[in-house]
Amino acid sequence: MSDIAKLQIGDNSYEFPLVKGTENEVAINIKTLRGATNGVITIDPGYKNTGSCESAITFLDGEKGILRYRGYSIEELADKADFLEVAYALIFGDLPNKEELEKFHSDIKAQSVVDDDVKKIIDAFPKTAHPMGVLSSLTSALTAFNPSSVNVDSEEDMYKSIVRILGKFPVLVAWTMRKKQGLPLNYGSSSLGYVENILKMMFEKPNEEYVMSPIIKNALDKLLILHADHEQNCSTSTVRIVGSSHAGLFASLSAGISALWGPLHGGANQAVLEMLEAIKEDGGDTKKYMAKAKDKNDPFRLMGFGHRVYKNFDPRATIIKAAADEVLNDLGVNDPILEIARGLEQEALNDPYFVDRKLYPNVDFYSGIIYRAMGIPVEMFTVMFALGRLPGWIAQWKEMRLKKEPIGRPRQIYTGENLRDFTSIEKR
Ligand code: ACO
Numbered sequence: 001m002s003d004i005a006k007l008q009i010g011d012n013s014y015e016f017p018l019v020k021g022t023e024n025e026v027a028i029n030i031k032t033l034r035g036a037t038n039g040v041i042t043i044d045p046g047y048k049n050t051g052s053c054e055s056a057i058t059f060l061d062g063e064k065g066i067l068r069y070r071g072y073s074i075e076e077l078a079d080k081a082d083f084l085e086v087a088y089a090l091i092f093g094d095l096p097n098k099e100e101l102e103k104f105h106s107d108i109k110a111q112s113v114v115d116d117d118v119k120k121i122i123d124a125f126p127k128t129a130h131p132m133g134v135l136s137s138l139t140s141a142l143t144a145f146n147p148s149s150v151n152v153d154s155e156e157d158m159y160k161s162i163v164r165i166l167g168k169f170p171v172l173v174a175w176t177m178r179k180k181q182g183l184p185l186n187y188g189s190s191s192l193g194y195v196e197n198i199l200k201m202m203f204e205k206p207n208e209e210y211v212m213s214p215i216i217k218n219a220l221d222k223l224l225i226l227h228a229d230h231e232q233n234c235s236t237s238t239v240r241i242v243g244s245s246h247a248g249l250f251a252s253l254s255a256g257i258s259a260l261w262g263p264l265h266g267g268a269n270q271a272v273l274e275m276l277e278a279i280k281e282d283g284g285d286t287k288k289y290m291a292k293a294k295d296k297n298d299p300f301r302l303m304g305f306g307h308r309v310y311k312n313f314d315p316r317a318t319i320i321k322a323a324a325d326e327v328l329n330d331l332g333v334n335d336p337i338l339e340i341a342r343g344l345e346q347e348a349l350n351d352p353y354f355v356d357r358k359l360y361p362n363v364d365f366y367s368g369i370i371y372r373a374m375g376i377p378v379e380m381f382t383v384m385f386a387l388g389r390l391p392g393w394i395a396q397w398k399e400m401r402l403k404k405e406p407i408g409r410p411r412q413i414y415t416g417e418n419l420r421d422f423t424s425i426e427k428r
Contacts, residue, residue, distance in 0.1 A: 001018075001026075002018075003017060003018045003020075004016070004017060004018065005017075005018055005028040007033075009037060009040060012037070014033070014036055014037060016028050016029055016030055016032070016033065017029045019054065021054070022059075023059055023061070027051045030042060034411075041411045041413070043412075043413055046308075047237075048308070051232075052232055052237060052240070052408070053232065053240070053400065053403075053405065055231065055232070055396070055399060056070075056093070056399070057069070057070065057090060057229060057231070057392070057395050057396060057399060058070075058090075058229045058230065058231040058392070059071070059231075060230070060231055060309060060310075062307070062309035062310045062311050062312070063311055063312060064312065065310060065312050065313045065314070065315045065318075066315065067230075067315050067316065069086060069089060069090055069228065069229055070089045070090065070093055070094065070095075072089065072095070074225075074226065074315055074316060074319070075315065075319065077225055078222050078225050078226055078319050081095070081225065082193070082194075082195065082221050082225075083194060083195050083220075083221050083224040083225055083228070083388075084101065084104065084105060084108075084193070084194045084195075085101060086224075086225045086228050086391065087166065087228065087390075087391035088100065088101060088104050090228060090229050090391045090392055090394075090395040091162060091391055091394055091395045091398060104163070105193075105194060107159075107163040108163045108166045108167045108194065109167065109190050110163075110167070111163050111164045111166070111167030111168060112167040112168065112170075112171060112187070112188060112197075113167075113168075113171075113187070114145075114168050114171045114172065114175075115145045117145070118138065118141065118142075118145065118172075118175075119175075119185055121137070121138065121141055122134070122138070122175055122176070122179050122185070123179075125137075125179070127179070127180055127182075129180075130261075130379060131176045131177060131180065131379050131380055131382075131383045132257060132258075132260070132261040132267075132382050132383060132386070133261075134176045134179075135172060135173065135176050135257055135383055135386060136254050136255075136257040136258050136261070137254070138172045138175075138176070139165075139169070139172065139250055139253050139254040139257060140250065140251060140254035142165070142168060142172075142250045143248055143250045143251055146164060146250070150248055150249055150401075152401040152402065158398065161248075161249050161250075162249075162394055162398070165249060165250060165253065165390070165394065166390065166391070166394075169387065169390055170188070170194075170197065170198045170201060170387065171187065171188075171201065173198070173201075173202070173383055173384075173386075173387050174186070174198065174201035174202045175201075176380075176383065177202055177376075177377065177380050177383070178201075178202070180377075180379075181377075183205075183206065184206050186201055186204055186206075187201065188200050188201050195217055195220055195221050195224065196212055196217055198220065198387065199212060199216065199217060199220065200212070202376070203375065213331075215327060215330045215331060216327075216331075216374050219323055219326075219327045219370055219374065220374070222319070222320075222323055223320070223323075223367060223370060223371075223384065223388060224384075224387060224388035225388070226316045226319060226320060226363060226367075226388070227316075227363065227367075227384075227385050227388030227389050228388050228389065228391050228392050229389070229391070229392025229395065229396070230389075230392065232396075233265070233308075234259050234260075234262070234264075234265045235256040235257070235259040235260040235265060235266065235389065235393070236256065236389075236392060236393060236396050237259075238252075238255050238256050238258075238259035239252045239253060239255065239256035239259075239393045239396060239397050240252075240396055240397065240400045240405075240408065241408035242255040242256075243397045243400055243401060244400060244405055244406070244407045244408040245407055245408075249394070249397055252393075252397055253390070253393055253394075253397075256386075256389075256393045257386050260382060260385060260386055260389065261382060263303065266364075266382045266385040266386065266389070267382050268303050268304055268362070268364040269304075269364040269367050269368045269371070269381040269382060269384075269385060270368070270378055270379065270381045270382055271303040271304075272303045272304035272364055272365055272368050273337070273368035273369070273372060273378050273381065274303075274378065275289075275302075275303045275304075276337045276340050276341055276344075276368075277337065279340050279344075280336060280337060280340055284336075284340055284343075286340060286343045286344050286347055287347070289302070289344070290302070290344070290347050290348065290351065293305075293353075294351075294353045302344065302348065302354075302359075303364075304361055304362055304364050304365030304366075305348060305354065305359045305360065305361055305362065305365065306357070306359040306360075306362065307360070307362045310360065310362065311358040312358065312360065313360045313361075314360060314361065314362045314363055316362075316363035317360070317361045317362055317363055317365055317366065320363060320365075320366040320367055320370070321361070321365075321366045323366075323370060324338065324366045324369045324370050324373075327370050327373055327374075328369070328370075328373050331373055333373045335369060335372065335373065337369060337372070338369055341365065341366065341369060345361055345365070348360075348361075364385075367381070367384075367385075368381050371384055
């Protein structure tokens with residue numbers, strides 16, 4: 001293949017260089033397009049064909065169902081690594097050795113205390129507040145408690161901000177849930193691992209010693225790993241674009257949390273469970289809901305199905321489906337919702353509407369079932385996704401700042417009124 005793309009506009013032709021990735025993905029570099037063509041731009045709503053950056057963090061091939069973080073396959077990471085190792089690899093480029101991991105963990109633990117005044121902010125939220133809104137606000141509020149903005153030219157400063165947010169974020173997550181449940185806001189223990197502490201902080205009762213279930217700990221490790229990064233998705237692109245204005249790390253992450261909240265993105269895990277519950281309440285008639293999903297006059301979509309980039313299968317969904325079976329079996333949970341989910345999946349996989357549009361279960365079709373078996377309230381599901389995605393957002397923000405990328409600022413094609421005269425209010 002030539003390494004030049006040719007574009008013909010009217011009588012003029014232009015040439016643009018091709019950019020090739022390490023997995024042979026190809027892009028046309030149109031950096032000079034507007035200048036060379038006297039104002040022509042590209043338009044691509046939803047950025048379905050637009051690459052926003054070159055990145056060395058995550059590779060995915062939606063046609064083949066491949067997902068790799070820093071070159072490591074998601075299957076191997078989910079099977080062999082723990083979440084903190086994966087977080088380190090995403091943020092720093094390689095899996096850590098034993099000393100590096102120990103130092104990383106101990107630096108995070110040293111930052112795992114939140115200013116007590118944050119409790120006052122939490123107190124001000126009504127108990128009915130959605131945890132994603134609370135978490136986004138609290139993450140933004142951390143900026144006020146740690147005001148110095150990150151000096152990205154200082155490796156030490158960058159590292160401090162990273163361990164600070166990795167230490168404090170699980171505390172905010174646990175406190176967000178506990179406040180809703182009327183439980184005292186607690187802390188983890190320096191003798192426990194990162195994921196173990198998340199569970200302790202979330203589930204410890206004030207009058208009982210928390211006993212860790214290895215089944216639940218392993219399942220959470222896996223879920224967090226599977227959600228840890230997914231290249232330039234909606235929330236990650238948000239983090240990068242907010243950070244591109246040189247807003248700080250915490251402010252950028254807070255924006256990413258808001259982007260993740262939507263039901264077309266991370267909010268899908270909550271929406272899936274609510275949908276499965278609704279189908280159960282309605283008598284379990286999956287065919288009725290399949291018909292609704294296919295009816296173009298009905299806004300209902302089969303939540304947990306379809307993906308912008310996976311057009312064969314979502315490799316994370318395959319791992320999660322097996323994990324859901326395992327966890328429910330190990331915990332002895334018999335959840336009728338799982339039967340409804342299996343029924344819907346089977347029908348969709350054999351239905352021409354879904355097959356033709358390449359709509360397969362995504363990562364969130366089964367994750368909610370595991371979260372529910374763990375005792376996590378439905379409203380917290382997307383918060384758990386945010387907890388997993390945190391290292392990915394950090395890695396992407398760090399990469400963007402270190403590469404000194406320009407401020408993200410797309411253009412548009414204007415379709416409004418042409419110049420017209422102002423009419424005074426009396427004459428309108
Ligand atoms: N149920 C029914 N029909 C669907 C679904 C669905 N879940 N998803 C897509 N379609 C249909 C669309 O109506 C469209 O049909 P048409 O070609 O006849 O108009 C076609 O499939 C293509 O859909 P788009 O919306 O154009 O695909 P896009 O890539 O923009 O959207 C998305 C992907 C948002 C994930 C979509 O599939 C969806 O809404 N799924 C349900 C929500 C969900 O599960 N989101 C989680 C995504 S994973 C994540 O963020 C972690």
